[in-house]
Amino acid sequence: MSSDPLWITGLGCSSDTMRVTDRPNLTNLGGSVRAAEMAYKSSGRSAKDINVAYVHDCFSIAEIMAYEDLGFCERGQGGKWTEERGPYIDGPGVPVNVDGGLKSKGHPLGATGIGQVVDAYKQVFGTAEKQRQVPDAEVALCHNVGQHGQFVNVFILEP
Amino acid sequence: MSEPQLGLVQELSSDVKHRQRMTAEFRKFIDGLKEGKFLATECKSCGKKFMPPRFTCPCGGKDLKWFEVNPEGTLYTWSIVHFAPEGIAKKTNVPYAVGVIEFEDNLLLTGHLKGLTSKPKVGMKVKIEPQELDSGDLAYFIKPA
Numbered sequence: 308m309s310s311d312p313l314w315i316t317g318l319g320c321s322s323d324t325m326r327v328t329d330r331p332n333l334t335n336l337g338g339s340v341r342a343a344e345m346a347y348k349s350s351g352r353s354a355k356d357i358n359v360a361y362v363h364d365c366f367s368i369a370e371i372m373a374y375e376d377l378g379f380c381e382r383g384q385g386g387k388w389t390e391e392r393g394p395y396i397d398g399p400g401v402p403v404n405v406d407g408g409l410k411s412k413g414h415p416l417g418a419t420g421i422g423q424v425v426d427a428y429k430q431v432f433g434t435a436e437k438q439r440q441v442p443d444a445e446v447a448l449c450h451n452v453g454q455h456g457q458f459v460n461v462f463i464l465e466p
Numbered sequence: 467m468s469e470p471q472l473g474l475v476q477e478l479s480s481d482v483k484h485r486q487r488m489t490a491e492f493r494k495f496i497d498g499l500k501e502g503k504f505l506a507t508e509c510k511s512c513g514k515k516f517m518p519p520r521f522t523c524p525c526g527g528k529d530l531k532w533f534e535v536n537p538e539g540t541l542y543t544w545s546i547v548h549f550a551p552e553g554i555a556k557k558t559n560v561p562y563a564v565g566v567i568e569f570e571d572n573l574l575l576t577g578h579l580k581g582l583t584s585k586p587k588v589g590m591k592v593k594i595e596p597q598e599l600d601s602g603d604l605a606y607f608i609k610p611a
Binding site: 327328329333 | 516576
C-alpha cells in the first residue's frame with residue numbers, strides 16, 4: 308500500500324428519475340444534493356471545510372448548478388458567484404476544477420472521474436503545477452454525475 | 467436578440483428507428499397520437515400520473531389505467547438551440563426552439579416549439595400537436611394555442 312495514501316473519508320450516492328420532466332424542478336440535480344449530504348455526514352465535514360473541489364461540468368450549467376447543490380454558494384446565486392470569482396483559485400470560495408474540469412479534456416466517460424481523483428491527489432500532496440496548486444489543500448471533494456443526473460456520487464478525500 | 471428562424475426536425479436518422487422497440491402497450495400511445503389524442507396512464511394504487519405513459523409505477527404498482535390528456539397547457543420553460551446534435555436529425559434548421567409544456571395535473575412534456583410568432587414566454591398558452599414526418603415517423607410539436 309502507498310506510504311502516502313489519500314483516504315476516502317466521505318461517500319455519498321444517489322439516483323433520480325430517468326425522465327428529467329418527472330423531477331420536482333429543472334434547476335438543480337436532486338441527486339447531487341442528496342449525495343453531497345451523505346458524503347458530508349459520513350465524513351463529518353461540511354462545504355466550508357472543502358479546500359479544493361472537482362465537479363461534474365459536462366456542460367457549463369452543470370458546473371453552476373453544482374456550486375449550489377454542493378453548498379459552495381447560496382441556492383440561485385451560482386451565476387453571480389461565478390461573476391464574483393467565487394470558484395476561482397484566487398477567489399473567495401472553494402476553488403473548483405483547477406485542472407480545467409471535464410470540458411477541458413473532452414469529458415471521456417469513466418476516465419473523467421478517475422482524472423478528478425488523480426488531480427485531487429496532486430493537490431493534497433502539493434505536487435500540482437505551481438500556477439494551479441491550491442495552497443495548503445487538505446480536504447478534496449469529487450463530484451461525479453451519470454447521464455443527466457440519474458446517478459450522482461460524491462467523494463471526500465483527505466490525506 | 468434577432469428573431470430566430472424557427473426550424474423543425476426534418477427526419478429521424480435510421481439508427482434511431484432501429485432503436486425503437488415498441489411494446490404492445492406503448493403502441494397504444496402511438497396509435498392515439500395518429501388519431502390526434504394524447505393518452506397517459508394513472509397508477510391505480512397511488513394515483514400518480516405519467517405522460518408519456520408508463521406501465522409500472524415507482525410505488526411498486528403494476529396496474530395502471532389509460533386516460534386522455536387535454537392537449538392544451540402552458541409553456542413551463544423554453545430555450546433556443548444553436549447547435550443541433552448529430553445522429554438525431556439529418557437536417558435540422560438551426561436555431562430552433564425547444565420547450566416544456568405543462569398539462570393539467572402538473573404533467574410535463576419536452577418538445578420542439580413550432581409556429582411561434584414572437585419570442586416564447588413562460589406561461590403562454592400552448593398546445594401539443596402530433597405530426598407525421600416525411601420519413602413516416604411520428605413526432606409531436608408544441609405550438610401556441
